[in-house]
Amino acid sequence: MIPATARKILRKLPAVDSLLQHDALQKALANQPRKLVVESIRQILAEKRHFVLTNPESIEGLSIPTEDLIVEILARLEAISDYTLRQVVNATGIVIHTNLGRSLLPRQAVDRLQTICRTYNNLEYDLAEGRRGSRYVHAEAILCEITGAEAALVVNNNAGAVLLTLNTLAREREVIVSRGQLVEIGGSFRIPDVMRSSGAILREVGCTNRTHRRDYESAINDHTALLLKVHCSNYRIIGFTSEVSLPDLVLLGRKYNLPVMEDLGSGCFVNLAQFGLVGEPTVQEVVEAGADVVTFSGDKLLGGPQAGVILGRKDFIARCRKNPLTRALRVDKMVISALEATLRLYRDEVQVLQDVPTLRMISLPPASLEERAHHLAAGLTRSADSDAVQIEVRQSHSQVGGGSLPGQYLPTFVVALRSSQMSTQKLETSFRRHSPPIIGRIESDQYLLDVRTIQPEEYSIIEEAFAALHSNA
């Protein structure tokens, strides 16, 4: 039985229909589907009922003004009608942040995507012959032009590229790989598990820290299909280590007539040593060194859309293309158009560093980062006249991310905040709950905004969030 107090409060709750007549909700109906407005009302009313029925000790004298209900209903409406995939401001300084969407597409790629997707196109049509063509020809020529490879195939992502290649070249046969190279990538996906799903049998050789040429050589037998090297992209083994270089592996492959594959992970086309980053071979170098097949991602250091690129010998690529798995991993016109536009930017080796956002952010010089940090700090100071938050510009370190260049940091400048009125944790939460959300990082009890990954047009968003912080405090 419902107690009398509760019954009295519940009876006063307005009905859905009467709430719908309210001006604010009538206005909302002009922009939102009726279904969503009604659902927001239902949810809020149901929550109020639940509260009243389950908190008998705290409802004495409770009244729920309709105005308050309306405020909550509108907030709920905004929450349930919003996109789930939304813009966020990346203030972490991690350039290729897998959780935040990896690479920003170059403007040229976005323009191309728009053009191709608003019109019909020759995705699978051979314009010269006037008959059915292949979607796989589109990015191939430019990939071969840039990398020097004989042939290329683009699939959904690099994990797919590895799966397809191994399934094509080594199903039910053995692939020799160093123990030190069997890695786990983000989201607890393990490369060895992906490889095993291809039907290939992994023959792990060597030890975690050291693998020698003789380890590969003594594992070769009649069932061997492939020698595989996995680029240590997201971790580093340091100290007493050795691995067999690609040229040495290629020599071994030639001796036994076995193909050599390298899963490069990132797939970088420019030499990053000029920015103080070492150990990331370019795709061109790996092709030049004689790898028969090379795989890498489209949205890591390449800075394009999510994709997996397979480069290599013509006969191997042709076999991959005929594999039914290719159909399951195929890319659509959006990926192809954005990838082709991104790749074309690499024809100008200097301009590409400005045009591809991933490379632009990696190559930002310290002086420019310092200037940006001061600019952002000044904006924050202006936007909230308060002594409650200390705003400081200081040096810190950014990371490339995306499993590239582990253990290597790029010197950067950050705006560091600390509040006397709220914990640094709370500061982080407030920025994260802003719309659009701002994702920074906490270090030595300061909230850091790393300007390397903040786009200049996003400074005003951060200023707004900062000002809101003060009006709510």
Ligand SMILES: *Cc1c(COP(=O)(O)O)cnc(C)c1O
């Ligand atoms: C990132 C990575 C992959 C997976 O690439 P996706 O494009 O994310 O599927 C595979 N291998 C290595 C070495 C990687 O670094």
